[in-house]
Amino acid sequence: MSGYWPVAFIFAATLAAYGPALHGLFIWNDSDYITASGLRSLQGLWRIWFQVGATQQYYPVLHSLFWLEHRLWAESVVPYHLANLFLHATAACLFGVALRRLAVPGAWLAGAIFALHPVCVESVAWITEQKNTLSTVLYLGSALAYLRFDQERRGRQYLLAFGLFAAAALSKSVAATLPAALLVVLWWQRGRLSWRRDIAPLLPWLAFGAGVGLFTAWVERRYIGASGAQFTLSFTERCLVAGRAVWFYLGKALWPVDLMFIYPRWIVNAAAGWQYLFPASALALVAVLALLAVRSPVGRRNRGPLAALLFFVGSLFPTLGFLNVYAFLFSFVADHWQYLAILGIIAPVAAAWGNWTEATKGPLPSLVAAAALLLLGIQTWRESRMYRDIETLFRTTVERNPTGWMANYNLGVLVAEQGHPEEAIGYFEATLKAKPEYSDAEVNWGNALMQKGDLPGAAAHYQASLQISPDNYEAHDHLGIALARLGRQQEALIQYEESIQLRPRIAETRSNFGVALARAGRLPEAIAQLQEAVRLKPDFTAAHKNLGILLRNAGRTEEAEAQFQIVSQLQASGPPAGR
Numbered sequence: 001m002s003g004y005w006p007v008a009f010i011f012a013a014t015l016a017a018y019g020p021a022l023h024g025l026f027i028w029n030d031s032d033y034i035t036a037s038g039l040r041s042l043q044g045l046w047r048i049w050f051q052v053g054a055t056q057q058y059y060p061v062l063h064s065l066f067w068l069e070h071r072l073w074a075e076s077v078v079p080y081h082l083a084n085l086f087l088h089a090t091a092a093c094l095f096g097v098a099l100r101r102l103a104v105p106g107a108w109l110a111g112a113i114f115a116l117h118p119v120c121v122e123s124v125a126w127i128t129e130q131k132n133t134l135s136t137v138l139y140l141g142s143a144l145a146y147l148r149f150d151q152e153r154r155g156r157q158y159l160l161a162f163g164l165f166a167a168a169a170l171s172k173s174v175a176a177t178l179p180a181a182l183l184v185v186l187w188w189q190r191g192r193l194s195w196r197r198d199i200a201p202l203l204p205w206l207a208f209g210a211g212v213g214l215f216t217a218w219v220e221r222r223y224i225g226a227s228g229a230q231f232t233l234s235f236t237e238r239c240l241v242a243g244r245a246v247w248f249y250l251g252k253a254l255w256p257v258d259l260m261f262i263y264p265r266w267i268v269n270a271a272a273g274w275q276y277l278f279p280a281s282a283l284a285l286v287a288v289l290a291l292l293a294v295r296s297p298v299g300r301r302n303r304g305p306l307a308a309l310l311f312f313v314g315s316l317f318p319t320l321g322f323l324n325v326y327a328f329l330f331s332f333v334a335d336h337w338q339y340l341a342i343l344g345i346i347a348p349v350a351a352a353w354g355n356w357t358e359a360t361k362g363p364l365p366s367l368v369a370a371a372a373l374l375l376l377g378i379q380t381w382r383e384s385r386m387y388r389d390i391e392t393l394f395r396t397t398v399e400r401n402p403t404g405w406m407a408n409y410n411l412g413v414l415v416a417e418q419g420h421p422e423e424a425i426g427y428f429e430a431t432l433k434a435k436p437e438y439s440d441a442e443v444n445w446g447n448a449l450m451q452k453g454d455l456p457g458a459a460a461h462y463q464a465s466l467q468i469s470p471d472n473y474e475a476h477d478h479l480g481i482a483l484a485r486l487g488r489q490q491e492a493l494i495q496y497e498e499s500i501q502l503r504p505r506i507a508e509t510r511s512n513f514g515v516a517l518a519r520a521g522r523l524p525e526a527i528a529q530l531q532e533a534v535r536l537k538p539d540f541t542a543a544h545k546n547l548g549i550l551l552r553n554a555g556r557t558e559e560a561e562a563q564f565q566i567v568s569q570l571q572a573s574g575p576p577a578g579r
Contacts, residue, residue: 006108007093014089014115017377020384021125022081027390028410032056033128035063035070035370053223058216061138062131080127084472087133088124089115094140095343101147101297102185104347105354109369113346116376118383120342122335125387131172132339138168139175139340146182149201158201165205173216174340178207188307193208226324233321237268241321241332243279249338253345259383261397262404263331289385292479303346312344330406361435390414398427409441412448421448437534439469446478458482473502477509484516490559492516507537511546519551526550534563541570564572 026034032055039047039054047054048063055063071081096111104110114120142164149157168175179202186198193199220226224328233241244266252259269275289306319325319337327334357365386396391414397407412427428445431438446461460481465472480495496513503509514529530547534540548563 006096009114010092010112011089013377014085017116017380018085018124018384022078024081024125024387025077025389027393030127033066035067058219059131059171061167062134065134078353084124084130085136091133091136091140098140099142099347104351106350109348111352112373113350116373116380118259118379119252119335121380121383123339125384129336134176135168135171136340138164138171139178140170142178164569169209169212173212176212178208179205180314181311184310188303220326221324230329231324232251236270238321239279239289240268240275241442243282245320246282247278247335248333249316251501253342255256259335259391260400262401262407263333264401264403264460265331308344308348309318312341315341373410388493405431405433413444416448421451424448437468439465439472443478455482455486471500471502475541481512489516505536507533507540511543514548523554539570541567
């Protein structure tokens, strides 16, 4: 393929393969990335850049794009999906252009494979992962600009390349691996690296990339929660995770079946000898490819496999287990973590096809390529359907990974909200079977029993939650509700007080405490708690109503009437807030 036809094909094929994703709704943590109401102003844009913690992850370029998108189409879902499809198809085209610039055979086939590869579905169909598609577009743009600088040595090209690199790293920190990848490419081209020509120009990039990576790791620990006993792995255990992850990703890249939104979490055991086979065999593969590259007289063709593997593993490095990632709580691997790295596997596969095409007369190579793209496209279309909505996503995940505690838990919460407590209990039971010390699962099991009217059973699960995590404020609050309904008012008051000490700014707990105090005859204290509840949450209709009743009972008629007027205004403007 030549001219504009490859680009047109890639965009059309991407749109067709991802058709089901266009109708998908917001899922899971999309709400953490679609710009929050407090960040939608120009002041909010400033906070995105200069206030760490204003967004879930410090990716200001990404969140600036989300900020702009929200101003353009608010919370209409389809444009977000179209934007992600556009970025993915653009990345695939840039990948093809980059391989052509490097004179790699089969360059456009590589771009088409990337566009249609099912492993990419998680990054393209899930709006949150616009960080992958955006950062990869900027990453490849930077790589192309740097390759031109490497040939012509013009300062403007260098600055453009560095600017795109910085933007890519500030969209997703995995892009910080680009300077190392460029060194691999330059070594592949030349067989050796020159300090002055190759290494020195990339030293500022390496320093910037290292800084971004370390800062992201700190944010992951400080703001996202990737710290604590569950992340305490020895260096040996981390090597075991990394070795197994490399083979896992390689397998999914070459044979993309049995894909999951959440994969089973491996049990890492440094005493199990078989687990050492993964890192040992990975090192053996590197050694074999290194010997091929050093001893072969053929040149860069035989350096290619090692260069591809180094790119693949290097791009995966941030998520191989040596740095803590919050998602390690439920799995050590995820498809979206190899979105960039998979380029290192696709390139040599497409190059082999290109060499085969040059050496073979007849249509067979073209037929094989067409069949492969068709199969990849069909599989991508099938996988895209999983991202239709949150329920479909988690039901599919539980079907494929029945022991996955995170999917079971989220599905349980969802079906409980839909009014199916009995079904929800089954999912919470599965959650606790896989993760017995999960306090929140006990709380939600208790909530499901409350829906069924089983107050003693609910109280038992709230108490079980507190045995696991005594500082679970929600368990204290809900236990207070259950005890109050059982007529055990004094015990309920103790639980509300514990909850408020742990989280003093939860309006619902203040309201519950106020009602319980009123029933205990402690009217002034009850009024004070309800006043604090409506201060914390001004649209809390139920709290305003209860406050009005208590003020009237206390003889404070004018204040009571003011609360009832607020209730009328809130009811006229929408559904009542509060439980």
